[in-house]
Amino acid sequence: MSGYQVSAGVLNCKCLQKRLTNYLERGTKHLDQKKLGTLALIVATAASLAACSGGNGNNGSGSSASSSESAGSGSPSASASASETASSSPAADKTPVTFTYFNANSQVPDIDSNKTEIGKALEDQTGVNFKMQFPVGDVNTKIGTMIASGDYPDVLAPDTAIDKILDAKAFIPLEDLIDQYGPNIKRVYEPYYNLMKQADGHIYFLPFSPVVGDYIPNPTIDQGAFFIQRRVLKEFNYPKIKTLDEYFDLIKKYNDAHKDDKLTGFTSLTYDWRTMGIFNPPMHLAGYPNDGDVIVDMQTHAADVYSNDDVTKRWLKKLNEVNNEGLYDQSSFVNNYDQYLAKISSGKVLGFFDYGWQADQAIQNIKKSGNDDLDYMPLPIVFDQNTKDQYLDPPSFVDNRGVGITTSAKDPVRIIQFFDNMLKEENQVMIQWGFKGETYEVNDKGRYYRTPEEIEMLKDNAKQQSIGFTYFNYSWPMYGGGSTLSDGNSFNAGRQPEVAQASFTEGDKLILSKYGVQTFSELFAKPDDRPWYPAWSISIEQGSPAEIFQQKSKDVKLKYFPKLVLAKPDQFDAIWNEYLDAFNKLDVKGFEDTLTKSIADKIAKVTGGSSGN
Amino acid sequence: MRSDASVQGTVPHTAAVRSSGARLFFKRLFKQKSLICMSVPFVIWIFVFKYVPLWGWMIAFQHYRPNMGMFDQEWVGWSQFRFLFEDDSFLRVIRNTFAMAVIKLVLGFVTAITLAVLLNELRIAMFKRTVQTISYLPHFISWVVAANIISTSLSIDGGIVNQVLMWLHLIDKPIMWLGVGHYFWGILGISEVWKDVGWNTIVYLAAMTMIDPSQYEAAEIDGAGRFQRILRVTLPGLRPVIVILLIMNLGSILETGFEPQYLMGNGMNADFSENLEIFVLKYGISMGNFSLATAAGIFKTVISFILLFSANHIAKRVGDERLF
Known part of the structure; x- marks a missing residue:
């Protein structure tokens, strides 16, 4: 109603x-x-x-x-x-002014936004320049110190620390400002107001995923997948592999045949908060999408912590086996993010599990080297032949990530006007596609495309930075990924079929044809409808038992997982029981109950049914 | 107190003493006005930065929320402290903190004094200065860089430590040094020594220049060899400095540092690398629980206070130099 x-x-x-x-x-x-x-x-x-x-x-x-x-x-x-x-x-409107923006979503060099081409164009329109800063090290600590000092940047995208910021009331409510100065913000975000409102009824930040127009799925994999090096597939004539056993068998066979190359069979990232590489696979292998710490039952919608379940045991046991065969990269447990990226970029790693967005830098480095054999192929690996994979994200609205204006902001009106100006369609095109004639072209039917030269040029990270894509195409008020422009073109350049096809390398096209598909995502099963998705975006109260559970369970897992993987196979079960004892001492039930309740609330909000209760 | 006692005594006499005492005080105050003026800024500094923040200790007894005023907070009594002491890992954290502190203290003192004595015995000034400069250098590297150097040297794929040990046939496959909890304290101790030994020698070298050269000459005439001179002249000459530094270091023993443990720590060595600072970071600052962080800070201060005073007391008892 x-x-x-x-x-x-x-x-x-x-x-x-x-x-x-x-x-x-x-x-x-x-x-x-x-x-x-x-x-x-x-x-x-x-x-x-x-x-x-x-x-x-x-x-x-x-x-x-x-x-x-x-x-x-x-x-x-x-x-x-x-x-x-x-x-x-x-x-x-146009008096030059500089605001500060701390963006915890990415780790790139600090910059004045007007030093980039897109930022310059936006400054010409509005007079606003942003001093953009990015975190070094742990985001929670950085935000924690901001809260302690009460001294915030004007604009803040706190990423995982958003609950702390909301708890500290560091964001100002935006509804009135939007009503007054933000017709474009309203156009884009209004359908999602229900989900954006916090418990007190205010809107404090603008999320990054409001889909405008029809939803276009991503042709490449930026979410979770088991990656395998193409030379492995090539050597065995592109076999279809589905299960974890088949995946590791193939890696083993390849490694056995190339003993002298000193290859690494499989590596994981376990550093700081980036522990998904070892924590999350059980969930995906069992046929579920990324709901964070829990698997959510499709019928009952009950949340179940899977870290103490058989799926996790099965995953770690497999890794233990792989390690025993000398295929697992033991330094996974001591490497930091940079070392991990360097390792993959080296081209000596045969396989790894990760999320596309996280491993992207390394994969781009390999692409740039031009040796297609070293490039990777994302695969939807599961435990059993009859499991349906669910790696692809269902269309979803992530309501606990976003950008907001802080209480320290000197001039919220100018900022909201800047945001609004950004959300004009022509600016959204500029932010994603760049400049006509330089980074994209329009054909006589009005379709946007990129020439091979433009695609080649944009593979360079430095170029991406100087144009400003790195700084503007995420972490700002924006159309969500997969949106469609009013003229029918794709909002994301990468999702425009013309661009996707043209940006595939010869190697990409070859391997896709070997598997009889047009895009990488076609190999993955269609996502089922999950109105609560993603459960990881459910906010958890600061310092609540649920949050303490999250921290403690992470500590326990980080302590035992390496032991389990590196143990001698005959000790595995003993250590697993030890781990279960330690893990079950924590308040697992309480955490599950909290999440189950939040999931029910979110389902109600999304489906609009009993939101009044 | 004193004036109370004197009031009970003979009244006229006391009055005279008091007035002359006060007069004397002001006279001296006037005389030393330049000294007073010079020290005032530092007294203010200490007051502002060391005493004023103490009122923030109140936070430890509240459920503190940054957006509310100090007195609108919810008071929770000792519950933050209870959380600390009831937490399983807290005991482990305290053990790690003390162990690392003792290792750092003992290793730091022994190596610095040894190096200082050795440097002092060097005859060739050029060589001495070169050695000194080289040993100072790591002190100026930040821990972020140093930790990267250390973890790269200890890495299992091509780290220099494993390479050398393999080459010497001491081990037959690379050891994941940072992946074994038991090794962590040792690695940390050695890293700290590498980083700070040169720097720490400075104060001892300075103290050695204060030793009267005639003592060495006398010892030499009495037939003392080089080692005897070190044992009988140099070390006793350093004793006051050593004792004072020891007392001062005991006061800050719980400050085992944060960066090296944070940067070199990982899930596999967490049982040995997590110290009080990291615990506070995880459960206090990262979770926005400033009250807990403050409670841990108070705990640390109390322990340091006890240690400092007992060390000073012991020094007084054994008749040595002391801080106060």
Whole structure:
């Protein structure tokens, strides 16, 4: 019921905006384009305010009506009186200003946003420059010290530490600002308001995954998969492998045949918070998508911690076996992220489990070297022949990652205006596709594509940074991955079929043809519908027993998993029992109950059923 | 107290003493005004940075939330301390902290004094200075870099330590040094020595220059050899410095450092590498529980206080130099 009302509201807003903009365009031809744009924006904002505040009958609708009237007359005073309501006159808009932005999502060099081409273009539009900073080391510690000092950057994307930031009330509520200055923000995010609202009813941050238009799945694998080096598949004439046993058998056979090359059979990343490489596979192998610490039952929706289950035992036992054959990289347990990436980039690792986004840097390095044999193939490996794999993410809205404006921000209005400007469709195109004629082309049918030279050029990380893709195509208010632009093109360049096909290397095309598919994701099963997905994005209260469980269970796992993998095979069971004792001492049941309840709540929110309860 | 006692005594006499005492005090104060002026900034510094923060100790008895005022917080009594002491891993953390502290203290003292004595015996100034400079250098490397150097040298794929040991046939397959918990204290101790031994010699070398050369001459005339001179003249001459430094170091013994343990620690050696600082980081700062972090800080201060005073007391009893 409530869902229906909201969408009706959006429709109203859009109609009104369109009519008013048309009217304005006719009436104000003598004004220059920029002024016109701003005026249209102001009026549209005011109109949407009037329409969306509905029957509240507050003075907001009254003032907006008067402003649209005066703006319509096109007199010089129009912009002045309009600016009183919307406080965004063209002059004030563009005074150069620099804000700080701490982005915990990625680890790249710090930069002034206007040093990049995209950032420069956005600065020309808005006058806003961002000093962008990125974490070195542990994010939680960095955010923890920010909270302790109460001194925040203007804009903050706290990644995993978002609960702490919310708990410390470090973000300012955004609804009013959006209503006043953010018609584009509203357009993109309104369908998701229900999920964005915190317990107190406010919206504090803008998530990164609001899908606009139709959903286009990713043709390449940026989520979890077992990666295997292509030369292994090639040597055995591209066999179809499905189970974990087959996967390791193949690696073993290859390694046996090339004893002198000093290859590494299998490696994992276990550093800092990046422990998914060893913690998560049991869940995927059993045929579930990434729900974090738990497997969620499809029928009962009950959360089950799988770290003390047989699936985990089976996974570790296999690794133990692999290690005993000398195929496992023992330094997995002491390597840091850089060492891990360097190891994979070296091309001597035959296989690993990871999430595409995490291993991407290393894989790109290999691609750049041009030796296709060393490149990797992502595979949906499971325990048993009859298990259906669920590696691909179901379409989902991640509601506990996002970017917000902090209480230290000097001028939230300018920031929200910047955000809003970013969300204009032409800017979203610039942020993902770059500049026409430089990084993409448009054919006579209006389809965007990239030439082979452009694709080649963009493989270079340095180029990605200087254009600004590295800094802008994530961690800002944005269309979610898989969105479609209003002209039918894909929002993500990588998901545009024309680009995907053109960006596949000869080796990619060969291996895809050997497996009889067009894209890498075709090898993976279609994701089932999981309205709660992803369970890892469910926020857990600071310092609550559930959070302490997470920390402690991580400690226990980090302590025992290496022991289990590196143990002599006959000691495995004894250590496993020791581990179970240690693990089950923790409050597993309490954690499961907390999550089961949160999952039920989220399902209710998403399906809109009993949200009123 | 003193004035109370004197009031009970003979009244007129006391009054006279008191007035003259006060006069004397101000007279001296005036006389030493430049000294007073010079020390005032430091007293203020100590007050601002060492005493003012003490009121923040209140946090340890609250369930502190950063967005609320100090007095709007929820008071929870000793529950943060209870969490600390009831936690299984806390005991282990304390054990690690003490073990690493003792290793660091003993190794640090022995190696620094030995190196200082050896340097002092060197005759060729050029060589002496070269050795000194080289031994100082690691002190200026930050732990982040140093930890990377150490973990690379100890790595199982091509780390220099394993290579050398293999070449000498001491081991037949590479050892994962940082993956075995028992080795951690040793690795840390050696790393600390490598990093700081040169730096720590400075104070001893300075102290040695204070020893009267005539003592050495006298010893030489009495027929003392080089080792005898070291044993009978140099070391006794260093004794006051050693005792003072020992007392001071005991006061900060629980500050076992944070960076090396954090940077070289991993799941496999966590049982031996986790110290109090890392515990506080994990359960305090990372979880936003500043109250717990403060409680652990108070605990640390109390222990350090006890250690410092007992060391000083013992030094007083055995009739040695002492801090106060």
